[in-house]
Amino acid sequence: MDLLRPLVAPVWRGLPRRALTTAGGLGLLLAGTTRLPDHAPDAELGRLVLRLTALTGALGLAFLLDDPARNTTATTPVGRPRRTVLRLAFVAPLAALWWAAVVLLTPAPTRPALGPATLEAAGTAGAALALATIAVRFTQTAEVGRSTAVWLGTAAAVAVLVPNRWGLLGTSQDPYWAATQVRWAVVLGATVTLSVLWTPEPLRGRPRGHGPGRLGPSWPRLSG
Secondary structure, eight states: TTTGGGHHHHHHHSHHHHHHHHHHHHHHHHGGGGGGGOOOOOOHHHHHHHHHHHHHHHOOOTTOOOOTTHHHHHSSSSSSHHHHHHHHHHHHHHHHHHHHHHHSOOTTTTOOHHHHHHHHHHHHHHHHHHHHHHHHHHEEEEEEEHHHHHHHHHHHHHHSSSOOTTOOOOTTTTTTHHHHHHHHHHHHHHHHHHHHHHHOOOOOOOOOOOOOTSSSSOOOOOOO
């Protein structure tokens, strides 16, 4: 805890506020469009709007791990996992409040079942964070948000093309609706697991000339 305390202010200042605020504002505007018609749309249209809103919010989260000072903080005593957890601790409550506002903006006749809708939103957010984590882990790029957003948008486009029988975008009238929710739970669990596994910095390679069982210097062999 003593190591984290000095990082609170720098991490807070380093959050990608512009991306998060823009995505959050667009999401609220999108959810608010359900109040424009004279008659509230049905729940299936509301489900579509909430899915698009969740994707908009996730595109903002794609920038969460952007860190212009990444190359200067890589060797600090506080590793990447703790810095990432600190970022999530700042953003997660705000994201929850944002989703609650999105739900409240959706009229009751338009609002689909909140459990499945929230599961889909969490899975979409988890996918954004997992893609950003992979980009940070396997590249040296300090700001991975743009590429992550492109990959997330590509994944969303592919999901639209998958038939409801095997995909993620079914409706409550589909006979595969329960299976769709199971697949979303798998997506959420898989993305969280990948984020946890790939957040730590990779281990450095062992110096050459030292095998796994050699602890000391290599002494010259005496000639007889």
